[in-house]
Amino acid sequence: xxxDPVNVLLTKKRKFEREPxxxxxxxxxxxxxxxxAGEWTVHRVPEDHIEVETKYGNVKKIPRGHLWHHxxxxxxxxxxxxxxxxxxxxxxxxxDYEDPRDQTSCTAWNYYASxxxxxxxxxxxxxxxxxxxxxxxxxxxxxxxxxxGHYKEVRSELLRHPDLRDEVRxxxxxxxxxxxxxxxIVHYSEWLHALRDEIAAVQVRDFSQIAVTVHPACHYYxxxxxxxxxxPDIYGGQRTAVVTGIAQALGADVRxxxxxxxxxxxxxxxxxxxRDFTRSFATMRKIEVMKEEADPDVVLTHDTGCVxxxxxxxxxxxxxxxxxxxxxxxxxxFAALAMGAHPFKVCQLHWHSANYRPLLEKMGIDWQQAWxxxxxxxxxxxxxxxxFVTWADxxx
Amino acid sequence: xxxxADMCTERVLVIGGGPAGLSAAQAVSDLGVxxxxxxxxxxxxxxxxxxxYASLTPFCQPAEEVVGSMVERLKSSERVEVVLDSEVxxxxxxxxxxxxxxxxxxxxxxxxxGSVILATGFQHFDPGRETQMYGYYEYPDVIALQDLEAMLxxxxxxxxxxxxxxxxxxxxxxxxxxxxxxxxxxxxxxxCGVASKEAIEVREHLPDCxxxxxxxxxxxxxxxxxxxxxxxxxxxxxxxxKGIISEVLQKGDKLLVRGEDTTMGRPxxxxxxxxxxxxxxxxxxxxxxxxxxxxxxxNKYGFIESAHPPLDTVSTSRPGxxxxxxxxxxxxLEDCASGGxxxxxxxxxxxxxxxxxx
Numbered sequence: 001x002x003x004d005p006v007n008v009l010l011t012k013k014r015k016f017e018r019e020p021x022x023x024x025x026x027x028x029x030x031x032x033x034x035x036x037a038g039e040w041t042v043h044r045v046p047e048d049h050i051e052v053e054t055k056y057g058n059v060k061k062i063p064r065g066h067l068w069h070h071x072x073x074x075x076x077x078x079x080x081x082x083x084x085x086x087x088x089x090x091x092x093x094x095x096d097y098e099d100p101r102d103q104t105s106c107t108a109w110n111y112y113a114s115x116x117x118x119x120x121x122x123x124x125x126x127x128x129x130x131x132x133x134x135x136x137x138x139x140x141x142x143x144x145x146x147x148x149g150h151y152k153e154v155r156s157e158l159l160r161h162p163d164l165r166d167e168v169r170x171x172x173x174x175x176x177x178x179x180x181x182x183x184x185i186v187h188y189s190e191w192l193h194a195l196r197d198e199i200a201a202v203q204v205r206d207f208s209q210i211a212v213t214v215h216p217a218c219h220y221y222x223x224x225x226x227x228x229x230x231x232p233d234i235y236g237g238q239r240t241a242v243v244t245g246i247a248q249a250l251g252a253d254v255r256x257x258x259x260x261x262x263x264x265x266x267x268x269x270x271x272x273x274x275r276d277f278t279r280s281f282a283t284m285r286k287i288e289v290m291k292e293e294a295d296p297d298v299v300l301t302h303d304t305g306c307v308x309x310x311x312x313x314x315x316x317x318x319x320x321x322x323x324x325x326x327x328x329x330x331x332x333x334f335a336a337l338a339m340g341a342h343p344f345k346v347c348q349l350h351w352h353s354a355n356y357r358p359l360l361e362k363m364g365i366d367w368q369q370a371w372x373x374x375x376x377x378x379x380x381x382x383x384x385x386x387x388f389v390t391w392a393d394x395x396x
Numbered sequence: 397x398x399x400x401a402d403m404c405t406e407r408v409l410v411i412g413g414g415p416a417g418l419s420a421a422q423a424v425s426d427l428g429v430x431x432x433x434x435x436x437x438x439x440x441x442x443x444x445x446x447x448x449y450a451s452l453t454p455f456c457q458p459a460e461e462v463v464g465s466m467v468e469r470l471k472s473s474e475r476v477e478v479v480l481d482s483e484v485x486x487x488x489x490x491x492x493x494x495x496x497x498x499x500x501x502x503x504x505x506x507x508x509x510g511s512v513i514l515a516t517g518f519q520h521f522d523p524g525r526e527t528q529m530y531g532y533y534e535y536p537d538v539i540a541l542q543d544l545e546a547m548l549x550x551x552x553x554x555x556x557x558x559x560x561x562x563x564x565x566x567x568x569x570x571x572x573x574x575x576x577x578x579x580x581x582x583x584x585x586x587x588c589g590v591a592s593k594e595a596i597e598v599r600e601h602l603p604d605c606x607x608x609x610x611x612x613x614x615x616x617x618x619x620x621x622x623x624x625x626x627x628x629x630x631x632x633x634x635x636x637x638k639g640i641i642s643e644v645l646q647k648g649d650k651l652l653v654r655g656e657d658t659t660m661g662r663p664x665x666x667x668x669x670x671x672x673x674x675x676x677x678x679x680x681x682x683x684x685x686x687x688x689x690x691x692x693x694x695n696k697y698g699f700i701e702s703a704h705p706p707l708d709t710v711s712t713s714r715p716g717x718x719x720x721x722x723x724x725x726x727x728x729l730e731d732c733a734s735g736g737x738x739x740x741x742x743x744x745x746x747x748x749x750x751x752x753x754x
Contacts, residue, residue: 004550005448005543005546005547005549005550006547006554006556006559008546009536009539009543009546009556010536010556013532013533013536016522016524016533017522018524018525019522019525021525021578021579021580022577022578022579022580023577023578023579235533235534236524236532236533236534237524237533238524238529238531238532238533238534239534256646258645258646258647258652259645260645261529261643261645293647293648
């Protein structure tokens with residue numbers, strides 16, 4: 001009772017222990033109740049999984065392998081090295097997966113950008129993709145943060161509204177699809193987080209000198225926030241643990257900055273109709289603050305819009321003399337680089353705008369040689385020697 | 397010990413040795429009935445002592461002195477038995493003939509009693525669970541009301557990050573209270589008064605320190621308005637700002653406090669050296685545990701449910717078991733002390749009624 005109060009306080013702050021509260025209601029029970037009632041089939045997480053803790057203390061199962069990759073429109077269109085890195089890591093670790101050709105867009109872009117569409121259409125698209133995954137036997141892994149967040153909102157709506165389930169059932173019947181709800185909706189960054197030690201064990205590049213800032217994606221941890229991963233050992237359990245967790249596992253120097261909670265500026269509606277706002281916010285509210293407060297070598301994030309907004313807005317701010325110029329990439333690309341991935345054949349950093357070359361040099365990568373190797377690969381394609389780059393080529 | 401009719405045990409069991417439990421045990425003893433007080437800690441006095449409160453709201457008397465005098469008076473009462481470091485592990489029986497098993501450091505003990513008073517109190521809301529981004533576990537200079545109390549008691553208000561006296565301090569009200577997202581929709585009653593009291597004390601310790609209180613609306617019950625609220629502004633120049641703080645962030649060696657100034661109707665950002673979170677009250681682990689062991693109903697928040705409100709505030713769902721103080725919900729010290737007395741009167745009258753009925 002008479003110890004120094006500051007020491008007592010600092011000791012107390014070393015460990016946050018969550019207690020259940022009004023927000024900790026676990027949705028899983030309801031998902032299985034509806035299966036019991038014959039409303040849908042629950043796609044169970046494979047037995048080979050890792051259990052992690054979510055924001056309010058519930059357990060989430062993250063499957064290791066046998067995954068059905070629900071890709072991202074924006075990643076495939078603008079930053080292809082993002083999804084390639086995810087596949088490459090999975091192959092390197094020896095986990096099987098399915099890269100489907102019949103996955104549709106989640107259509108959440110319409111919903112968030114312009115409020116078009118309607119709940120039944122949104123939910124039907126989600127369950128259509130879940131059914132497609134179930135048919136293959138592979139478990140869905142969502143690459144896009146927006147799809148992931150949106151599907152979780154859709155799940156909440158479906159759990160609460162029988163009339164919505166009825167409407168969706170009619171749509172799926174026309175498609176010849178069953179009503180399927182996965183036991184967990186899993187984002188790729190959760191997979192990287194859960195397997196971070198496994199990834200770090202095969203790391204070949206030293207990242208201890210790489211200063212990192214993390215932009216956590218709004219659609220990952222602000223939508224159905226109770227289902228996002230938190231860890232009392234990362235930020236004292238006060239911010240989501242994904243991205244930071246793997247960056248720390250890879251030995252990087254993770255630095256904080258005051259606007260970490262802010263949006264990247266993408267904003268969906270803003271990038272479409274107020275793009276100047278996006279450019280200003282991404283640079284003046286995020287990149288410049290990071291530079292001033294943390295001076296990172298790279299910004300890591302885990303969603304499509306965040307990578308594009310933070311990276312591709314910097315050219316405009318640079319033209320106006322702002323203090324920008326930090327490479328931006330996904331933590332998947334960062335982890336792949338740590339594991340020895342080729343910066344252009346796998347991570348495809350040439351699709352990124354901010355100058356990443358000093359970062360590669362700091363990572364010990366000879367980017368000029370790597371670029372020459374990539375050019376040779378392109379020559380083969382141009383000469384008609386090959387139709388496309390293969391997995392064997394990227395590690396050649 | 398058996399009662400006059402050899403049917404009823406004329407002993408009251410009080411569980412919890414904080415202000416409500418002390419008051420209850422004292423009143424039972426004063427009414428001429430034997431009382432056993434079981435306390436899980438190794439000392440009496442409850443949260444004000446365990447959390448090192450400097451002074452009590454609203455009169456600012458030293459907490460240790462005031463609570464200490466209650467403890468001393470109780471200990472000197474002949475009819476009182478105090479059992480420390482002990483917890484009730486099982487409970488059975490009927491009014492007038494209850495049997496509690498008590499786990500003590502020297503082994504399990506069976507205790508016969510005619511009625512019981514639960515005074516197991518509250519715990520401070522853990523700001524790590526807050527919906528807003530207050531960074532209690534991230535930033536050393538974000539502290540809670542009880543942390544500042546301990547500093548005030550030690551006579552040194554300093555920033556935990558560097559040991560220097562703060563030049564700008566703010567209090568953030570309603571942390572963990574009046575919050576639907578967390579599920580604590582209730583007002584914790586005392587935080588506005590305690591924050592204002594502590595704000596005054598900070599100004600007294602550090603006259604050059606600017607002190608702000610960010611509030612949704614100030615709830616200064618009864619005389620607290622004139623005892624604390626107006627002096628805080630008029631004599632001590634505490635600055636009350638109506639607004640909601642949404643996040644606290646590290647900015648260099650300062651804390652950036654961000655929120656909305658609802659009077660001005662605009663967003664607000666300001667730098668502080670130290671942020672004090674006015675955390676609310678939640679049922680203590682002891683309150684939750686004893687409710688289960690004794691089989692009394694709890695409300696949706698986990699506090700003991702008062703069976704016949706509003707005029708009978710101390711009866712629980714189990715006849716012969718009464719409750720007092722913050723085990724029933726957020727309460728100030730006056731309520732705890734008077735609730736203890738009311739519970740004692742009911743507990744004693746219940747025994748005597750049974751004894752009289754033979």
